[in-house]
Amino acid sequence: MKLDKERFNAWLNDDPDRLNGMEEMAEIPYPPRERIKEKRQELQERIDAQPVGQISFLSRKFWQRVYSVFAVICCAVMTVVLLSTVAELPRFGEYRDTINELTERYIVSGLKETGAVNIVAGIILDYRAFDTLGESFVLFCALNCVLILLRIDSSDDVRHHELYFNLAHDDILRKSALFSIPIVFVYGIYVLLNGHLSPGGGFSGGAVIGAGIILLSIAYGERASGALISEKVFKTVCCCALAFYGVAKSYSFFTGANHLHSIIKPGTPGEILSGGLILPLNIAVGMVVACTIYGMYRMFKKGRF
């Protein structure tokens, strides 16, 4: 008990010795800010040591200066032009021309055609589903780029500066995480499953769940979150969900374009099992997003799973 109190006081006083991850801190002789300052000074000296020509008409520096002045003027002109454009646009908050047959059909017959009470979900996952398909592949592409840049493949390439702050054994964080993580997960799943009925959907629900997994990983260490999502699970879930998304949507595109009979029915509006493909697609997208967010976090933190 006494120990706990001591630790609590130390924690309140921000005593670094009580924080975990001190082994890494010991390697760093003084805080990063000063190191950077020193580094910068050293660099500046080296740059100064190089011979600097007069700023003449032909020198690189002169043109750089002209360039930046020109760019500043361009930005200022752009701001003025854009603002004067905005002044001529239709008035804010008024009923305007963009309310046309497009929006009319979305609102009036959206429910009948897609089965989604949430019109926006109906638009992004049914009427304009091709955009959304592209969008989830943007995320996939970003994930691959992050893997390219940050994944560590060989054991000799270890990042040293990573664990400056490690909160894995912080008591307050652990206790509060214990309470909040289930709520976060339940909320995320709720948002995910009700995407066609209320605000939310695959992307937002997936982001909430992903954040929950990250919180788990911060509070209880990577072994806890690793038990939930290992590299194998990560790969399987991402690939299966994306492939399902691609195949399901291709089916509906193909039947739609060729005027074939589709087996997908909108269902009864307002019920959880309605909205045709929207619910399964939301689940697939949610899984991809949750895995992607967590995967990116691991890449930034450690470089591997």
Add this chain to the structure above:
Amino acid sequence: MKGLLANYEEAAAIILFCIGFSTLLFHRNMLKKIIGLNIMDTGLYLFLASMGYIDGARAPILTDVNAINMADYINPVPSALVLTGIVVSVSVTAITLSLTVRLYSKYRTLNLDEIYAIARRTEKEEF
């Protein structure tokens, strides 16, 4: 000027866009560039959202299925576009941040000018 005041939300969005754009263009620090990128995108989404807004109308989630009145709801298309756009900007942010991590671990600075200076010096060694 009167038009600007009437369209105050769009004007604010455009000002945000321009702030973000110039930050992305002029700041030499990678992190500030990324912040600029996010401000720019947020400005665009604010612009979209304010474009779809109609005074007194609700979000496009149908409450009474039997009596759908067009005038009750805001324009749902900009909201759908914002949703698509947000994911794109998240992805771009992730990539630029990981590039920053790589650059920092290689050159130990976030300032692009300094990185160029170091890179130019080591250029001849690394072909």
Add this chain to the structure above:
Amino acid sequence: MDFICNFPFFSIVLCLLSAVVCSVLSGKAARRLTLCVEFVLVCLALTLLVYTVRTGESFNYTMGHVGAPWGNELRIGVLEALMASAFMIVLFASVLGGGTYIVRDITEKKRNLYYILLNLMGAALSALVYTNDIFTGYVFLEILTLTSGGILMIKSTGKTTLAATRYLIINLLGSGLFLLGVILMYDLTGHLLMEFMHGTVSELEATGEYAMPLRVTTGLICAGLSIKSGLFPFHRWMPDTYGNATPTSASLLSGVVSKGYIFLLIKILYRVIGTDSPAVGAAQNVLFVFGLCGIIMGSVSALRQESVNRMIAYSSAAQIGYIFVGIGLGGHMGFCAAIFHILTHAVTKPLLFLSAAKLTEASGGSPVFSNLTGAARRAPFSAFMFTVGALSMVGFPAFAGFISKLFFSVAAVTHSSAQSVVTLCVLAVSTLLNAFYFFRTVIRIYTPSEDVSPLVYKDWGFMVSSSLFLILNLVFGLWSQSIYRIIVSGLRMLA
């Protein structure tokens, strides 16, 4: 509807799915899958080209159950099919030809990621070419940007990371402007499909409403896409990027990625705003001036470079300038010349990049000129291919480059006097400069030198792909009339 009409949709979905499958494959298997998929894409696009030329009209393909203007749509005409075929052939041949360098530059565990990105790039390019919806265009434009950044940064040296950073930042500025343009366009028209936007835009123009916002929107879209494609003064990322990337990435970036953006611009100018609109006229004049500056600055800078990669990169900047001069001259002939030059450049630049990489490899790995002396004795086939590429770029008769320069001159002559004189002068000067810096290199690689140790292995991939590029160059150069007719009918369908 004929079954062939499904082909554009098939090619997009095939690429997306094979990208997903590649993420669980090893590098070697991923390469095989990617090559197969790209070969299929080439076949699909060529079939479509034949089909559209034969039927003589374009068709729309609804993506989903709800038709226009509510759903997404693809639209395929002769020009789209032609562009898609050219892009897919270049994609296939660059991946085939650069195989040894992919193995050299990319660690084994990351190789499958490279092929994922190449597949996504194929999907993005097809979608960008075929799309009829401006916001779909934006989404796939972003995929194209991110994949092209990804194939740059996969070679993990500090310089490529830096080059990729620079490339991405410039591209993000361009995307921001383009997205703002798209949003404003939606605000003005209330539609997202191109022909419906065009309908509202022509109504607005007839009544004179929103004249200023329309101009600004056109300007934003043009600025965004031209920044992304590397028009002067935003061309300065090119030498670093092309000079340091693995050769396949360099040839893809210069050969297809920047062309994808330009084709989208041409499509928007034709199908959304309409080329006879005054807003487009103003934008064209600006693009014309920057294009001319790009030609001159690119050629002069290429002259001053010390390494062959950077020289080819600056030459790319000059070629982008040519294309924008064509767009800026406008009119029927101007756009025709621009599109023909897109094709020419797409089949010539990859050839130059790949053969320069071979020559560099044969000369010990450093691309500086002094090192390349006598490279032709060490790698005779690559030297021959490099010479072919150089001749085509300079505009030697019988090659594609000659015809595109001819088209530019015709476009200039049929135009108003002031612009035509300036264009002809710049064309003449830049051809001279081109000839100077390319022949300097060719003469250097054919100069005999003492140490001759030829490349020992035979690279079949490179041989096949460079022969393919050579044949395409000859086809564009010798059968230019039929290509011209295809482009003309395509432009007519586009409007």
